[in-house]
Amino acid sequence: TKNTAYAAAVAYAVFFVVLELGAFAAVVALRPADADGGTLDDLRGAARRHPWVxxxxxxxxxxxxxxxxxxxxxxxxxxxxxxxxxxGAGWLALVVALNAVIGLAYYLRLAATLYAAPGPVEVGVRPARVVAAALAVATALAVVVGFAPQLVLDLAAR
Structure with a gap:
């Protein structure tokens, strides 16, 4: 129904905004203050240096x-x-499923890089408090909606 599609779209947006906020806060927390986002290789071993981030x-x-x-x-x-x-948009559902598989490959590669053996350059960075707070809030929200996604869907259906 139209209401279900609307609730699904709103829930999807909420879930991914929370997850993207967490991912971007982590990237900012892991980079030196005077640098841009860097490369994927710059993140090699970052989780070993900064376990919580x-x-x-x-x-x-x-x-x-x-x-x-x-x-x-x-x-x-x-x-x-x-x-x-x-x-009745089966073709679009197929596109969404294909994009999910492509995203899965990318996200898992990046997550593995975080825990890989550190590269030759180790950057010691202490995240700014506001960045650490944003990451903590996004992570807490991700855990809540990860275990209780129906809460967001029910709110979106109202």
């Missing part, structure tokens, strides 16, 4: 990939695909 980043990436414990991402994808199929 790395864990928040990995949780966001896993959630974006739609894997447990980041069930909000999976829930959002399934809800949107179901709404597309119910609405």
């Amino acid at each position: 790395g864990a928040g980043f990995a949780l966001a990436l896993i959630g974006l990939a739609g894997l447990p414990p980041g069930l909000a991402g999976l829930f959002a994808k399934v809800t949107v695909v179901r709404a597309l199929l119910d609405g």
Whole structure:
């Protein structure tokens, strides 16, 4: 129905905004203050140097990939695909599923890089308090919606 599709779209947006906020906060927390985002190789071993930041980043990436414990991402994808199929847009559901597989490969590669053996250059960075707070809030919200995604869907359906 139209209401279900609307609720699915809102829930999807909420889930992914929370997860993206966590991922971007982690990238900012892991880079030197005077640098840009850097490269993926700059993140090699970052979770070993900064375990809490790395864990928040990995949780966001896993959630974006739609894997447990980041069930909000999976829930959002399934809800949107179901709404597309119910609405007769099977071709679009296929595009969403294909993009999910491509995203899965990218997110898991990045999460593995965080825990890989550190590269030759190790940057010692202490995240700014506001960045650490944003990461903590996003991670806490990701955990809540990861274990109780129905809360967001119920609010969106109202």
